[in-house]
Amino acid sequence: MSTLSKKSPLHDVHTELGARFTDVAGWSMPLCYASGPAEHHAVRTTAGIFDLTHLGEIELSGPEAGRALDHALAGEPSKAAVGRTSSSTLVHETGAVLDDLLVHRLAGQRYLVVANAANTLIVLSSLRDRIDGYAATIRDASGDWALIAVPGPKSPEIVSELADVDVPLLRYDAIGPARLADHDVLLARTGRTGEDGLEIYCRPQDAVPLWRAVSAAGAEHGLVPCGLACRDTLRREAGLPLYGRELTVRTTLFDPGPGRPSTAAGPDHFRREQP
Known part of the structure; x- marks a missing residue:
């Protein structure tokens, strides 16, 4: 891997956990840890924790x-x-x-x-x-944000142990400020795995303590660290298209496919005059 790859503020934590790394658009990110299939299963049955800072x-x-x-x-x-x-x-x-x-x-x-x-x-x-x-x-x-995702059926219970908001009452697609393990974050009930989950936008310097706090809270629930390989298998299993995979410049919003990423716009959408 290129020595010029950008590194997440969680890179050393991933190394400690035995991650195998891959290059994602110039970022050195975890591909998997012990087992991709085991990570996939954990998200479907308990919970996983992902580093998505490269987004x-x-x-x-x-x-x-x-x-x-x-x-x-x-x-x-x-x-x-x-x-x-x-x-x-x-x-x-x-x-x-x-x-x-x-x-x-x-x-x-x-x-x-x-x-x-x-x-x-x-x-x-x-x-x-x-x-x-x-x-x-x-x-x-x-550069303002690190991003930690915690998907899985146990994720609301895990994050609730650390948050100053009632996580189970957050509706899907909600996002707002919260205090999590004594750190200010944006907490979103969003995800791309087909499971319930939370995404934590935090300052880069807060990423390590937040990762460790979520990991500790999730240990008794079976939470495991997960790499991008199982994130891909999870969203494919859920029928969620991704640019660079099912969606490319050869794809249009009018093509049939596994789900729709947005409301379609007409072919003259960007030719219209500004009001």
Whole structure:
């Protein structure tokens, strides 16, 4: 693996746990630990813990941030309520898929767009071009966040032991500020495994203590560290398409496939005049 690979703040923890690493868009990330199938089974029956820090985060804010996103992406992300998450897609004007995205609405006119690692710069550049003329600002916020995912049927119970919010009462797709193991985080009830789960957006310097706290709380429930190999098998088993696998530039929103990443936009979606 290239010595130039970017490393998650959790890299040393993964090394301690015996992870096998793989390169993901220039990031050195865990592929698996002891056994990919065992990790897959744990998420389906108890819980797993993943490092997803390689994913890209892009923040949009300003008086017209919602209208700008509605113009730039398939579907209408601005229709999500504050504190909710929507799935969306960045598409070419021909309808070709450029990336599948999550859009978190953090405040009235503040959004966090989560992109696949390999496409973060493409998404950032495309959004900058498409929101030109709107009263909105955009920035790459990837360096602000580490991301820990805890999917599995036991995940709400595990995270509840550490949180200052009633995790089981959080509805799916909810996101908001929380205090977790004495650290400020954004806590989202989202995921890409087909299981219930939580995703923890935290400051990079808080990633290690949060990982250790969640791991300790989950030990009695059977939580295990999981690599990206089983994340892929989990989402495939659940029929969730991913850019770079089922979705490519040869895919359009009008093609049949295993589920839809967003509300489809017409082929002239990005040719329309700004209102």
